[in-house]
Amino acid sequence: MAEEEEYDYTKIPPTGSVEGIAAGAPEDSPRIGVYVCHCGINIKMVVDVEDVTRYAASLPNVVVARHYIFMCSDPGQDLIRKDLAEGRVNRVIVASCSPRMHEPTFRKTCSDSGLNPFYYEMANIREHCSWPHGDFHKEATEKAKELVRSAVARSALLEPLEEKLVDVKPEALVIGGGVTGMYAALDIANGGYKVHLVEKKPSIGGHVAQLSRTFPTLERVASLLTPRMIEVGAHPNIDLMTCSEVEEIGGYIGNFDVKVKRKPRYIDMEKCKDCTPCIEACPVKDIPDEFNEGLSTRSAIYIPFPFAVPPAYTIDAEHCLLLKEGKCGDATLETIKEGKAVPPCMAACPGVIDFEQKDEIEEFTAGTIIVATGYDLVDPGVSAEYKYGVYPNVITSMEFERLLSPGGPTGGKIELNGKEPKDIMFISCVGSRNKQVGNEYCSRVCCMYLAKQAYLAKEQLPDADVKVAFQDVRAFGKGFEEFYGDVKTEGVFYMRGLPGEIYKKPGSDRVVVRGENTFIGEPYEQEADLVVLGMGLAPNKDVKSIISMLKLSTSVDGFLMEAHPKLRPVDTATDGIFIAGCCASPKDITDSIAQGKATASGSLLYLVQGMAKIEPAISQIDEEICIGCARCVDVCPYGALELDEVRHVMTVNEAVCKGCGGCNSICPSGAATMKHYRDRQVYAQIEALTEITDVGMLAELESAATAAVAAEASAGAADTGSEAGEGEGAETEAVPGAE
Amino acid sequence: MGTLYEDMVAYGGEVFGKEHMETLRECVQCGKCTGGCPSGRNTAFRTRKLFQMALTDMREEIFNSPELWFCSTCYTCYERCPKGVKTTDLIRTIRNLAAKEGHMSVPHRMIGVYVLKTSHAVPLGPAQMELRKAVGLDEMAPTAQKYKDQLEQVQTIFKTTGYDAMIDFDWDTMNLKGMDKGGKK
Amino acid sequence: MAAKAETEGEVEEGKAGISTEQMTRNTMESIKSTVEDSLLEKIEEKEVDVAPEALVIGGGIAGMYAALDIADAGFKVHLVERLPSIGGHMAQLDKTFPTLDCSACILTPRLVDVGAHPNINLMSCSEVIGVEGSVGNFKVKVLKHAKYVDEATCTGCMMCEEACRLTGRFPNEFDLGLMKRAPIYRPFPFAIPAAYSIDAGTCLMLKKGKCGKATLESTIEAVKKVERGEEITKDEAPPCVLACGPNCIHHDMKDETVELNVGGIIVATGYDIIPPETMPEYKYGVYPHVINGLEFERYSSASGPTMGKMNVAGMPEPKDAVFLSCVGSRNKQVGYEYCSRVCCMYLAKQAHLLQEKVPSCNISVLYQDVRAFGKDFEEFYTRVKGEGLSYRRGLAAEIYKKPGSDRVIVRAEDTMLGEPIELEADLVVLGVGLKPSEGMDKLLEMLGVALTPDNFAKEAHPKFRPVDTDVPGVFVTGCAQGPKDIPDSVAQAKGAAGALLSLLARGKATIKPSVAEMEEALCIGSNTLKEMAAKIEEGA
Known part of the structure; x- marks a missing residue:
């Protein structure tokens, strides 16, 4: 073959047109316009768009083919509008x-x-062509032509469809009562709409309630958070359900049928006066207090923290003797009913405690759903070299936060076993930026919270030696850099280099932190009384049921995935369902609140309009053919199909159906088909792609391909490279007759 | 004696003010100082590293290093430091502290020798005297280099303040102690 | 729970040296006076109607998203943009981190949405010149500068620009001067509104009253003639009018002032880059090899001066390139102490793009911290390093010409090695930081909103109220509040929209009762303090 001229994409003009072979076709026939985009240089850098345009014009039913640098822009769209x-x-x-x-x-x-x-109709010649085959200009151009040919074949067979509208119930569901959920709920409630706020724990406030002060302003969290908590608790438009979990969600945008399980507190909330005799009376006193990260203990009857909202007690069914073992002292459930013996808590506070309370199911319909389930701290055990749990000197950042809090286990004093530490070391990036432990991502807040904690430590213990071991200082937000400077001026020393290990100083109760000071290039052994691990943030592990209920996607890092990382940070793939705050990715209070308010905006859009559009490319049952065998019901993941008992045919709930095609494949009679993806349309595409018109041959190809894949798998083939431009194009099996 | 940082703040603070000295803690080790240092270009002097050593209280290593004296006080780093650390003034403070403990480079001490011998750090030499004659001035400028009784007073000041002892000056040889005629120690 | 009991007998000193006893007494006094106050007069909260319209100032990505959310909810939005087109700086970018989406691809559909939205009144080439009133009813005066082209009929055909006598003479602001335009122009091909406009500062007819033989009078008359279907000659009208098919160029258009009545206002005025001239040691403007981050975007863009090829300032593709972090930012000396938040990531992205375009180029990135904090940022940073870029810790000290060569040298310290380095380069990209858009301070003054010490807009509370301001009904979002990237700008913009929608949906706003009240009988009716003082003295 003769040497071809090297492809120079800069020679392609910004636009051009070619008249199609069907230019003279009658008006009532399919008259297709093909518009090939350069996408700046993304496509034309690899694919010869002029060539593809000429080719498109030669295909059946095409009356005109044009190409343009940015089809999605206004002038690009104008080409279509004009035609x-x-x-x-x-x-x-x-x-x-x-x-x-x-x-x-x-x-x-x-x-x-x-x-x-x-x-x-759309032909994807970027993600499916120019991007993965960046080094193969000729082959990519041919592939682009094939993709266009396939699109043209389908286009001629398309049908018009109508978009339907559904009503949107003027109520929203917010799952998660941390700071993000609270602010989302408040904006919607203030807009005049009802909000159901479901929180798993006995109180709202989330992890922010555990913090002492916030960076960079060092304000007390309690004074900032409590007014909002009270506002949420007292808001006429907010239906606050604590000790509750979402059990089931069905339905669709505008009409989500929600079942919430409300667990019993065993307390009459109206009567509980928030005093202490019941706690003192309760014989179970050694439960590790979750709010204080296990640094103190609580009773089985308790309030999570003083400013909890709702301000009422709860009985922890997993530890209460009466509920767990059936007996507390002389009292059992029977003796209580008979008025004979009561447990000490009921004796101390008659008429408020009620062990007869049961789970309750509350059902309601919501127009939109906001998921704001927050985070868990990464398990400190992941970096075993730091000896958390082995030496008492090593604690997590959240434990330190509780030490700093005036309401915490030490009344706000930094001490271990009653002693004030003289040397404190803060360690960054524990469990984050760490491929080894499986968390490659950055947890975003640790650099700043460690700076804050170090500052507060130095403030309380001016004579202590406070150091921070770091690798980068990510002080990126408003006031952050300035705060970082202030922290160092106060005397906190920043030493670059993540420590390698921590070990006990022989003959002492202090530990030694060993690392390298990379600014000097020398290893050090720093003695410390207290080491605080800057733990990263992990996705909330209890959110798995929500994920499956709502069919949410998760990213590689395990956090919930948004519809588009740049321009749709709070939307999900499903209209009407939003995510915000740390459940989507780690972030601080400011950014969480902004996202919470953003989901309020997204929700209000639907709530105010009172209606939403639904996608029409969904299942359709041909009632003349349907025999009512209901096999499709088994394969439908969304529960969109129901048997009409009277007429013995299947019916589709058009708002729930997501058009996955499962029913289509399994239907024995061919009654179930996808609108906009009819079998004949799909076969036309395959035929066009492979230029094979014999359906039987297609089946042969399928089994040949399956066998080939199995052979490759057993041979242990490893190559998975598929990044744009990287490696070779995907290996294709030699397909007989298709070239 | 506290940490090196504390001593710097206390000692340098008397001349420049405490806040001026306290800027050392704002150093983020960006390295811009070393990057622009004309001296560091040709020697082992690393401005940034010196500050890190000061912050980690590596007093002895700093005082014993010859590099401490390679800074030419050009103030380039001072002008460019993004955090406003008063670099040159901090280095001068460290040098003063080092000198007090008997660490001072020979070339710097030699300046002291010239002052004690002539009252000038850079005494007038034959070339300058020629130039003065050519423009109609007295060969010697009217400084203590010319007037011996004034020079004696200068020397008295230095004896009284102990400067001569600090630089290890030998009044007999009118040179640094242990120095031979060729200027070698 | 374990509340620690106070130590008896010990008087604890608080920070200001006040004893707890005194503090308790102070608190008791405070409570007493509050109770007394509340008994004095029953104060009622006033409720006002909220006009069902919103104003968004600034048509960048944040302003656009705020406007779209409010408009989609069914309320009317006035979007005021100073430049001829919306899109802001995002329109100038090539690809965005960390997804490497092409910026225009994800922006243009939104531009079209804004331009076509029935609820959005888009006013470009416009500025807010006066604001009065309060939440629920802000009376806003907007100055709409004359475009001299009828926006409704202009088809954007480009014939006028080609015909113009001064075509290709003036630096095009969108391309940072790297490309040229005519006085009649459109900032970029996919601008919205898509219509052309005339820059009065450079147009001969508007500046001098004549263009060639045509005068302003003859031109106006000529346009009328064309409307009537008559022919015109070369001497009667300038080339643009002659070339214009829809006859939509009107040199006699005037500025217009409109008054709006809106329920709430969102400020989304965005950023400018910190001028690299603030760091003269980097020789920006002295050596052509040194460019800033925004210029890199234009060179890298397919729609830019070199169609995406990295031939900076006419030089061949670089063999060695160095990217410099923190130019202007984190720098007390030049007056921008804050971190600009996006540069670490945009430099990583640009370095990656350069490597992709010029695989043989040796690329170094000089940094002090790598702030790759967001979703997928760390992974992107790791990927970029894996592609062979050299990340070296140390800020560049200075740039100078290599003697006897036309290359430059970047000098820095590699703080990890503890050694000074000299990197030769054909191309140096300065990672310039962000500062508030010019004129934002004057706008905020009009609105009664303050500035934070870093000169960005002051939000009501830095942690818990990031989009509200101290003025009820006025919100701030995007880079006007502080530097941030696109996802954070969009989230914040939607957050501000949510806050404003809350107000609009409810239809009513509560006015705080604790405001100053005038006792008319006592007022002596003076205009200034000086007059008042004079009057008082008179009476004394």
Whole structure:
């Protein structure tokens, strides 16, 4: 083959047009317009878009093919609008990026010009072509042509569909009563809509309630948080459900059917006066207090912290003797009913405690859902070399936070076993930025909270030697850098280098932290009385049931995934369901509140309008063919199919159905098909891609491909490279007849 | 004697003010100082590292290092430090503290020798005297270098303050103790 | 729970040296006076109606998203933008971190949405010149500068720009002067509004009253003639009018002032870059090899001066490149003590893009901390280092010309090695920081909103009220509040929208009762303190 000229994409003009072979076709036939995008240079850098345009014009039913540098921009969309307005085309194909990017954009372009948006088809020649095959210009151009050919084949068979509207109930569900959930709830409630706020623990406030002061202003958390907690608790529009968990969520945007299990407190909340005799009377006193990170103990009847909202006690069913073992002292449930013997708590406080309380299920319908379930601290055991749990001198940052809190186990005094530490070492990045332990991400808040804790330590113990071992100081926010400077001026010493290990100083109760001071290039052995581990933030592990209920996605790092990391940080793939705060990724109070308020905005959009659109590309049952065998019900993950007993045919709940196609594949009679993805449309695409028209041959190919994959797997093939431009293009099996 | 930092704040603070000295703690070790140091370009002097050593109280290592005296006090680092650390003034303070304990580089002491011998750090030499004659001035400038009784008074000041002892000056040889005629110690 | 009992008999001293006894007494006094006050007069909270319209000042990504959310909820939004097009700085970027989405790709659909939204009244080339009133009813005066082109009929065909006598003469602001435009222009191809406008400062007709043989009078008359279907000659009108098919150029358009009545205001005026000239040791403007981060974006963009090829200032593709962190930021000496939050990541992204475009280039990034704090940031940073870039810890001290060569040298200390280094380079990219948009301080003064010490807008509370200001009904978002990247700007913008929607949806706002009241009978009606003082003296 002769040497070809090297492809120079800069020679391609910003736009161009070619008349299609169907230019003279009658008006009532499919008249397709193909628009090939350069996507700046993303596509044309690899794919010869001019060549693809010429090729598109040669395909059946194509009346015009154009190419342009940015199809999604206004001038790009104008090309389509003009062709539609002049009646030149009645089907539109854009060969550009992924439908996930711009399908909604171009559908709107079509509908705004009077064309049913489902006459719009997309060929992904970026994510599926130019990006993965960056080094293979010729092959990528050929592939782009094939993708366009496939889109053209489908386009001719598309049907118009109508978008339906559903009512949106003027109520919202917020899952999680930490600072993010609280602020989301407040904005919606202040807007005049009812909010159901479900919190698993006995009180709202989340982890922020455990903090002593916030960075960088060093204000007391209690004075900032409590007024908002009270506002939430007292708000006429907020239905606060604590000690509650979401059990089931069904339904769809605008009409989410929610079942919440309200666990019993065994206390009559109206009567509880928040005093202490019951605690003193309770014989169980050695339960590690979760709020104080286990540094103190509590009774089985307790209030999590003094400023809890609701301000009422709870009985911990897992530790209460009466509930766990059936007997407390002489009292049993029977003796209580008979009025004979009562447990000490009831004796100390008659008429308030009620062991007859049971789980209650509350059901309601919500228009939108906000998930704000927050974080857990990474388990300090992941970095075993720091000896957490082995030496009492090593504590976590949250434990230190409780030591700093006036309401904490030491009344705000920094001490271990009653002694004030003389040498304190803070260690950054424990459990974060660490591939070894499986958390590659940065936890974002530790640099700043360690600076704050170090500052407060130095403030309380001016004679103590306070050091921070770090690798980068991520003081990126408003006032952060200035605060970092102040912290060092106070005398906190920043030493660059993450410690390698901690061991006991022989013959002493102090420990030694060994690391390298990378600024001097010398190892050090720093003695310390107290070592505080800057623990990272991990996704809340109890949120798995919510994830499956709502069909949420998680990112590689385990946090909940947003619809688009840049431009849709609080939306999810499902309309009407939002995520905010640390459940999406670690962040501080300011950024959490901003996100909480952002989800309020997203929700208010629907609540104020009172309606939402639903996707029409979903299942459709041909009632003439359907035999009512109901096999489809078994495969539907969304519960969208129901048997109409009277007419013995299946019916589809159009708002719940997500168009996954499961029913289509299993239906023995072919009654269940996907609107916008009819079998004939899909087969047309496959035929066009492979240029094989014999359906039987397709089946043969399928089994050949399956066998090949199995052979490769057993041979232990390893190559998985698929990054844009990296490695070779995916190995394709030699397919007979398809070239 | 406290930590080196504390001594610097106390001693240098008397001349520059405490806040001026306390800026040392704001150092983030960015390295811009070393990067622009003309001296460090040609010697082993690392400005940034010196500050880290000061903050980690490596008093002896600093006092015993010849590099401490390689700073030419050009003030480039002072002008450029993003955190406003008063670099040059801090170095001068450290040098003073070191000198008090008997650590002072020979070339710096030699300046002292010139002062004690002539009252000038840079005495007038033959070339300067020629120039003065050429423009119609007296060969010698009217300083203590010319007037011996004034010079004696200068020397008295230095004897009284103990400067001569600090630089280890020998009044017999009018040179540093242990120094031979060729200037070698 | 374990509340520690107070130590008896010990008088603890608080920070200000006040004993606990005294503090308790102070608190008791305070409670007493509050109770007394409340008994004096029954104060009622006033409720006012909230006009169902909003004002968003600034059409960058934050302003756009705030406007879209409010508009989608069904309320009218006035979006005021100073430049001829919305899109802000995001329109100038090539790809965004950490996803490497092309900025224009994710921005343009939103531009179109804003431009086409029935509820959004988009006013570009406009400025807010006066604000009165309070929450629920702000009376805002907006000055709409004349565009000299009828926005409704202009098709954006580009013929006027091509025909203009001064085409290609003036630096195009969007490309930071790296490309040229005519006085009649559109800032970038995908601008919204898509219409052209005339820059009065450079247009001959507007500055001098004539262009070629045509005068202002003859031009206005010529336009009328064309409307009537008559022919015109070269001498009657400037080339732009002659070339304009829809006849939409009107040199006699005037500035217009409109008055709006809105329920709430969102300030989203964005940022400017810190001028690299603040660090003269980096020789920006002296050597052509040294460019700033925004200029890199334009060079890297497919729609930029070099169509995406890295031929900076006409030089061949670089063999060695160095990226400098913290230019202007984290620097007390030049007056910007704060961290600009986005530079660590944008430098990593730009270094990656350069490596992709010029695989043979040796790239170093000089840093002091790598602030890769957000979602997927750390992973991106790790990936970028894995691609072979050299990350060296140490801020650059100075840049100078390599003697006898046309390359430059960047001198720094590699603090990890403890050794000074000299890196030769063909290209140096300065990681400039962000400062508030010019004129934001004057705008905030109009609104009664203060500045924080870093000169960004002051929010009601830095932690717990990031989008509210001290003025009820006025919100601040995006980089106007502090530097931040696109996802954080969008989240904050939606947050401000949520806060404002809360107000609009409820339809009513509560006015705080503790305000100053005028006793008219006592007022002596003076205008200034000086006059008052004079009057008092008179009477004395």
